[in-house]
Amino acid sequence: MTATASDTGPAPGPLARRHAATVHEVRGTVPLLLSHGFGTSQEMWGRLVPLVEESRSVVLMDHVGAGGSDLSAYDPRRYQTLRGYAADVADLLDELALGPVHYVGHSAGGMIGVLAALARPELFASLSLVGASPRYLDDDGYVGGFTRAGVDDLLEAMEANFFQWSRSLAPVAMANPERPELAEELAAIFARTQAQIAVDFARAIFLSDFRDELPGVSLPTHVVQAADDPMVPAAVGRFLHAAIPGSRLSLLEATGHFPHVSGPDETARALLGFLDSLALT
């Protein structure tokens, strides 16, 4: 595969703006769509992108509520479950019209990709799921890593911390030195919205159960599991691998929930190795 030209920039179109999507193009390649997870934004891919963009087109996006996305597009009813986020991914791909993409989803971004691919398989060439989980709660022989009390604790911690960490989010939005009072007011609204969205997102992730959906995945799928992921136990990676027909499992030496941050080289090698193994490139 030879790259003929490359070009990076924000993608045009209303949905691309809504998701702060950028497209880096390496002609003749099937693009990678990098989809972040809970609590983060496309910035989280910062250490991985330089390692893949030489040889591949890369699309970056923020889910509504995260990073540079359009907060006014947030609809609590639509985003009550991951299906709302999955519909966004499909809508965005429709608008970008890049053809099928290699989807790489981290954490909740993984299940969002699974749901999108089940609804619109023609938009995807493959799925790579990094630190993903179909269900976080333990359940009758299934190890999800969280007890019900633990999830209640998490939701309570988030809600109780609501105002506290909405304050901690605020400075991000403060960028209007001429009108500080306006900026402060806007920042407060912005921060509260973001905090509320984060709590909703936590509920959508940690109280859901998509295990029954997995056998329906018909795309080439790569399950990537880091060592000692405090969010997703290794058993979940094995479960995903066993439940998704024909999937491939990579166990990384990189530790933690963010192997693309803690071990970007190894993660990139694993991701590209899987893609190279596919007939499609």
Next chain:
Amino acid sequence: MSDALLYDHAPCGYLTTSADGVVSRANATLLGWLGRGYDALVGTQFADHLRAGARVVWLTHHIPRLAATGRLDAVAVDVVRADGSLLPAIVTAVLSPDPPPAGGRPEVLITLIDASERQAYERELLLARQAAERARWRMRALQRVTEACATAETEDVLAHGVAAAVAAGLELAVARVWLDRDGALTAAAADSVVDGDATWADEAPSMDSFRAWRDGIPVLPEQTAGTRTSAAVPLGHGGETLGVLEVVVAETWRGTPADLEVLVMMGAVIGQALARARMHARMERMALYDDLTDLPNRALFLRTVEQAVARSRRASTRLTLLFVDLDGFKGVNDTYGHAAGDQVLQECAGRIRGAVRAADLVARLGGDEFVVLCEDCSPEIAEEIAQRVRDGVREPIVLADGIAEVGASVGITTAVPPHDEGIVDRLIADGDAAMYAEKAGRQRL
């Protein structure tokens, strides 16, 4: 005091972790607070010492923020002590100014302040604020439903309006309105976040809906988070259950069972609006239909005939009216009483309806006078219809205490476009005259 002593015994906890969160140093104050030895902390993941909820927030929100901005200011975190108890702490963190090894990332310097007292107080404040926000959320939803009720004139518009208002206001997966029609719960409207819920009208009402309808009391879940549930409240008015509002609650819904109690208030508001819409529909019907025979009355007939004149003009078709007056009706009234007279009128109304074509309109003008409006009808067909009316009415009518026999005089009048201004009055006058001519002829016989 040496710097090392100050580090170890400062009145706050210090620790240093690698970029990946592994503890590399901790001061004595912190070890004392946590009841842990140096080796039980150093070399482990700092996140593993946080309470489950705090751990997730730490890893997914605080650490990425620290990486992005270089610092983390005063966030609340619960740390687990060796004995399992919790230390609520305020944590501040910065990236180490020391240059990292080549290709690595800087270490993280973390300060902890014991916040047991403050945390409990703040938590109470926050919970109170949260409770107030939830109450406002519920009231806004109720307000939306009330507005939908106020603007809806028909039952159908009302059902669709409130289904949408309830679903949007309380952020529910599905809201459905079932209405009691002839003693059965019937699908009326649904609002769903999932596309393609259009076939729901073929579904039977849920068990919850059925119970709420039968017993006239709300069926509300005891638990919502983590399980997909449903709730149903009766749409009641004056002790009568007119329908049911049913909702489906996603397992990831923001609210609590307590929030669903607002559905009871919504059910009462909707029930009242439903009763009003039904009354309105009934009154509208009373103004246009004859209560006894259920036929259009004179007002609706006149409205319809005006429209028929316009159609006849446009399409250049004939317009025919058949005026029908019962013969011998007064005698039935005198012999058998008014109740029997009413029965005869109802029976004859049905027979006239049975004698005309499907598109013809039969109306009762008053007393024992009926009229049939036939559009685009040849003189031969009009005569055939008239004869079927006479034959139909002539059949004996079985009463509770006897048999009534009446007849029908039918006058036919026709207009061919172009119609002049007073066409409707002239048609009525001519039809009346033709009918009386037949009646007079019959009486002479």
